[in-house]
Amino acid sequence: MATAGRKSVLFVCLGNICRSPIAEAVFMKMATDAGVIDKWRIDSAATSTYEIGSSPDHRGQACMKRHDVPMSHVARQVTREDFMNFEYILCMDENNLSELNRKAKLVKGYKAKIELLGSYDPEKQRIIKDPYYGSDEDFEKVYDQCVRCCKAFLEVNS
Numbered sequence: 497m498a499t500a501g502r503k504s505v506l507f508v509c510l511g512n513i514c515r516s517p518i519a520e521a522v523f524m525k526m527a528t529d530a531g532v533i534d535k536w537r538i539d540s541a542a543t544s545t546y547e548i549g550s551s552p553d554h555r556g557q558a559c560m561k562r563h564d565v566p567m568s569h570v571a572r573q574v575t576r577e578d579f580m581n582f583e584y585i586l587c588m589d590e591n592n593l594s595e596l597n598r599k600a601k602l603v604k605g606y607k608a609k610i611e612l613l614g615s616y617d618p619e620k621q622r623i624i625k626d627p628y629y630g631s632d633e634d635f636e637k638v639y640d641q642c643v644r645c646c647k648a649f650l651e652v653n654s
């Protein structure tokens with residue numbers, strides 16, 4: 497598929513099995529429903545190596561089924577090329593942000609804008625907390641935050 501001229505966003509969290517695949521799937525559905533999916537390159541990745549090759553967490557999969565949002569992803573770690581190829585890298589918490597900024601500094605001439613996804617939240621909840629040791633309710637909160645933030649991010653980029 498043609499990639500030139502498309503806008504691009506990479507969603508990132510610690511393990512790429514909980515928060516960032518949900519954000520990726522929510523944004524993909526929103527861009528599809530808005531008829532602009534062909535204008536976007538969308539992906540997600542991890543700062544860590546914890547879950548490389550894993551499917552999304554089963555609690556996240558159940559959450560997305562409840563909301564009728566398709567989600568399919570295989571966890572991967574962020575690469576040097578990601579910092580060159582993605583216009584936006586949107587992450588979930590301060591640990592992700594500092595890890596990404598540390599990694600980006602090692603990549604000469606990188607172009608990515610590295611931001612908190614939560615910085616787009618109209619309800620101003622800047623941090624999307626790691627639900628790994630949490631409950632279904634915590635995954636619902638992640639979903640709700642991703643919906644608010646992805647909607648606002650799509651609007652300012654349309």
Ligand SMILES: N#Cc1ccccc1-c1cc(NCCCN2CCCCC2)c2ccccc2n1
Binds near residue numbers: 513514546628
């Ligand atoms: N670390 C932390 C941490 C701290 C606070 C809250 C959540 C987590 C936490 C822990 C995870 N895996 C368990 C530990 C993994 N091992 C840690 C030592 C190296 C070998 C791997 C996660 C896995 C996937 C997605 C998010 C995760 N988040």
